[in-house]
Amino acid sequence: MKRLSAQKFAYPEAAHLLRRAGFSGSAKEIQSYADLGLELAVERLLYTSSDDGTEKNPFDLEKMFIERQNDKTMPGATNGLFGWWLYKMCYTTQPLKEKMTLFWHGHFATEIAKVESPFAMKLQNETLRTLGFGRFETLVQAISKDPAMIKYLDTNRNVKGKPNENYARELMELFTLGVNGGYTEQDVQQSARAFTGWTFRSGNPQKPEDNAKYINPSYVFDKNKFDDGEKTYLGQRGKFSGEDIVRIAVAHPSTAKFILTKLWNYFVSETISETALESLMTIWQTTNGEISSILRSIFTSQEFYANKNRLTLIKSPADYVVSTIRRLGYKPVPEQCYGLYNAMAGIGQKLFNPPNVKGWDGGTTWITDTTILSRLNFIGGVSQNRLPANVAKGQAQPSVSYQLPLGKTVAETIDALGILFLDAPPESALRRSLENYAAGKNTVESLRGMTYLILGSPQYHLN
Amino acid sequence: MKRRDFLKSSMLTVAGLTGPGFLARSAEAAIGKGKILVVIQLSGGNDGLNTLIPYSNGAYYAARPTIAIEKKNVLTLSSDVGLHPSLKPLMKFWDDGKLGLIQGVGYPNPNRSHFESMAIWHTADPSAREHDGWIGRIAEKYGDPFCATNFGGTTPLALRGADMILPSISSIDSFQLKIAPEAKGALDVMLGSNLSGRAETIRNATKQMFSNIDSVQKGVSKYKPGAAYPDENLAESLRDIARLIAADVGPRVFYTSQGGYDTHAGQPEDQAALLETLSASITAFMADLEKQGRADDVMIVGFSEFGRRLAENASAGTDHGKASMMFTIGNSVKGGLYGAQPDLEKLNDGDPVMTTDFRQVYATALDGWLNVSSRDILGAAFKNIPFIR
Numbered sequence: 001m002k003r004l005s006a007q008k009f010a011y012p013e014a015a016h017l018l019r020r021a022g023f024s025g026s027a028k029e030i031q032s033y034a035d036l037g038l039e040l041a042v043e044r045l046l047y048t049s050s051d052d053g054t055e056k057n058p059f060d061l062e063k064m065f066i067e068r069q070n071d072k073t074m075p076g077a078t079n080g081l082f083g084w085w086l087y088k089m090c091y092t093t094q095p096l097k098e099k100m101t102l103f104w105h106g107h108f109a110t111e112i113a114k115v116e117s118p119f120a121m122k123l124q125n126e127t128l129r130t131l132g133f134g135r136f137e138t139l140v141q142a143i144s145k146d147p148a149m150i151k152y153l154d155t156n157r158n159v160k161g162k163p164n165e166n167y168a169r170e171l172m173e174l175f176t177l178g179v180n181g182g183y184t185e186q187d188v189q190q191s192a193r194a195f196t197g198w199t200f201r202s203g204n205p206q207k208p209e210d211n212a213k214y215i216n217p218s219y220v221f222d223k224n225k226f227d228d229g230e231k232t233y234l235g236q237r238g239k240f241s242g243e244d245i246v247r248i249a250v251a252h253p254s255t256a257k258f259i260l261t262k263l264w265n266y267f268v269s270e271t272i273s274e275t276a277l278e279s280l281m282t283i284w285q286t287t288n289g290e291i292s293s294i295l296r297s298i299f300t301s302q303e304f305y306a307n308k309n310r311l312t313l314i315k316s317p318a319d320y321v322v323s324t325i326r327r328l329g330y331k332p333v334p335e336q337c338y339g340l341y342n343a344m345a346g347i348g349q350k351l352f353n354p355p356n357v358k359g360w361d362g363g364t365t366w367i368t369d370t371t372i373l374s375r376l377n378f379i380g381g382v383s384q385n386r387l388p389a390n391v392a393k394g395q396a397q398p399s400v401s402y403q404l405p406l407g408k409t410v411a412e413t414i415d416a417l418g419i420l421f422l423d424a425p426p427e428s429a430l431r432r433s434l435e436n437y438a439a440g441k442n443t444v445e446s447l448r449g450m451t452y453l454i455l456g457s458p459q460y461h462l463n
Numbered sequence: 464m465k466r467r468d469f470l471k472s473s474m475l476t477v478a479g480l481t482g483p484g485f486l487a488r489s490a491e492a493a494i495g496k497g498k499i500l501v502v503i504q505l506s507g508g509n510d511g512l513n514t515l516i517p518y519s520n521g522a523y524y525a526a527r528p529t530i531a532i533e534k535k536n537v538l539t540l541s542s543d544v545g546l547h548p549s550l551k552p553l554m555k556f557w558d559d560g561k562l563g564l565i566q567g568v569g570y571p572n573p574n575r576s577h578f579e580s581m582a583i584w585h586t587a588d589p590s591a592r593e594h595d596g597w598i599g600r601i602a603e604k605y606g607d608p609f610c611a612t613n614f615g616g617t618t619p620l621a622l623r624g625a626d627m628i629l630p631s632i633s634s635i636d637s638f639q640l641k642i643a644p645e646a647k648g649a650l651d652v653m654l655g656s657n658l659s660g661r662a663e664t665i666r667n668a669t670k671q672m673f674s675n676i677d678s679v680q681k682g683v684s685k686y687k688p689g690a691a692y693p694d695e696n697l698a699e700s701l702r703d704i705a706r707l708i709a710a711d712v713g714p715r716v717f718y719t720s721q722g723g724y725d726t727h728a729g730q731p732e733d734q735a736a737l738l739e740t741l742s743a744s745i746t747a748f749m750a751d752l753e754k755q756g757r758a759d760d761v762m763i764v765g766f767s768e769f770g771r772r773l774a775e776n777a778s779a780g781t782d783h784g785k786a787s788m789m790f791t792i793g794n795s796v797k798g799g800l801y802g803a804q805p806d807l808e809k810l811n812d813g814d815p816v817m818t819t820d821f822r823q824v825y826a827t828a829l830d831g832w833l834n835v836s837s838r839d840i841l842g843a844a845f846k847n848i849p850f851i852r
Contacts, residue, residue, distance in 0.1 A: 154727045154728055154778070157727060157728045157776070157778035157780070159777050162776050164727055164776055164777075164778065164780075164782060165782055166727055166782075169575075169576065169783075173576055173578070179576065179579060185575070185812070188575075311662070312661055313661070314661055314664075355617065356506075356577070356578075358578055361617075364661075364664060365618070367628075367664070367665060368617060368628075368631040368668075369630050369631070369632060369638075369668075369671070369672040369675060370631060370632055370633050370638075372665075372668055372672050373638065373639075373676070376640060376642070376669075377640065377642075380640075380646075381641075428656075429653070429658075433649060433652055433653035433656075436649070436652065437649040449643075449645065449649065452646050452650075453646070453649055453653060456650050458658055458662040458665040458666040459658075461662075461665045462662060462665070
């Protein structure tokens, strides 16, 4: 793939980069990326560390779990988990890290509804975050031993002599080779044997004496239940362990193609060209499937910044909600983090509860009557300085302290709103609609109405 | 603790913003003449052998030492088969001759993947070449995007056409726009101008949603429930379906799903709870329709993407299998057993082998109930099964 020349990276390109590789941002934030130039802007997004602006995350799951154990009216650790990730998305200074964690959460989709442990879900989420930029195999090895995944796909029920095929099948169908990746029912059955004895330790949340175990779930290998016999898998034969199976599955040529196409669909376009795929396949091979190298190549490519690939992807609910908050530069309080989680859920994306093991299909499937209506009702609140919040009975709604931009004239206000929400002053029909609506009145009331119109425009649904 | 309870207790009450919605018809469709089909999808692969139980078959008990339904608990239908005890409420329909059970349903070259198999049921194409759904094709044949509606989060493949995505709604009550009328007016004006690409997709979807809100809210305002529904998602969806049917503003095909049937472990408890919800919800729905005076116009068809293996696994569960059973309920259904029960001595890789093609059931519903040519929708002729009076 051709690299974008450094001179061509200005504000509009930085805005595009942040829409796709992050959750957008304020004009100031976008400008700071533009000022860095292409190479450093991308490096800044790829850099991760623990001091990412979320050190003061107020959602302490352990504390919340104990509180609820003693008082059933308290929110508990599951709600804490939801708020915890929302807080990270809204506060992080390393947005690509959260965007990738979301990508992997959709890829290694796991539902808390079955896992029944916010601690296991949080552990998995941290694994996705920590390993999400590294070598793909490292990530799949870790996920295969992840307690939430083990519970979700019944690996813990998979024992010598009576294999449970759930994980072995999804490992190939959804996590590595892809459904048409060239494996057989026999590969499923044989590899299931290699994951026998893989289980995890947790505790009963109803028993306080189990708390330590419940709060810290961990992988356990039960040697007695492991089938150490010979297995034939994807054309190879040996006394394979589960680790061997993961290694062989990841090394299969279908895997690189499947993962690279999915990354491209997520970050660039609904379709990938042969040239782009070949170019990324080369990087995959030379780096042993290192995700950060793939991302670097994508975000510095001409194709990523091509006009045909701008404002063409339908925002996921997470994108839609979090980018609205980040554009406003607003820092939500904990009650609002819950509220934003629920807003996202209403728009069709329940974090930690994807619809099934396949995750979210994305694209046009985000758009239904229900979800559009929920989007409009969300931004209706935003334009009135209201954000959803969950508060205990009788408590007041938290205040909302962001300011919508009121210029000196209607034209200035329209420009400012356009830059704030669409990264550019509105043009043509959209601009005319705003002017007609304002009818010359540059008041707070018309500002709110115009905000609603911009946020309600079809363009605002796109990244 | 049950999964459902866990979720209920862990979610705080949400103020506003869980907004559902859907589409209603703007005009009378050419199909159906008042006949309505309700499809209930049991997601996850319902274990057909523990639903319609071959209780006189020794092979069944031999393969399932822990999870077989004891003979004394089976609700007897014939000398060979009977229903799971949790389906007791459905016995009323059986006794009245309004419950049809189709045995050994599947398709050639079965696929044990949830997604692949579900896609085959949705597209009605075992060769997996079709990319649109069988109900979506009905909508395209009549050019009527309002002829079918799903109740649930996202539109299943069954309701997707080549150019149309049929609507999905989660509840009627919250299907309303919360903004000032002036802003709505201005938004309408803005949405009058053409755009291109995905922006145009969204412009059309938004406009369509607005017009649907109007017609639906007008239509359903008079409904009073004619039965007490259980407090379950499936029941809530069926109640909303009854509400649309009563108002006669709704589609000719309704689709809804009940998840959780992927019982790899702890099956006896989980499946019993699911089937109990299923039968109680259907019973309430049919009683409601009687009160609304629409029961004669409605037929229910239920399916799952596959059955499960004959032999139980080590976790008191069963793994993905192949052929299973379907059910159909309605005043116009001719009750009884259809299709042949699979031979449990002649398995395919541990699974019962199909005796009836699921497309025969679709064809029967299309030709015999909706009055839509099944050949047009399914691409070939399939022998109808005589379960309609």
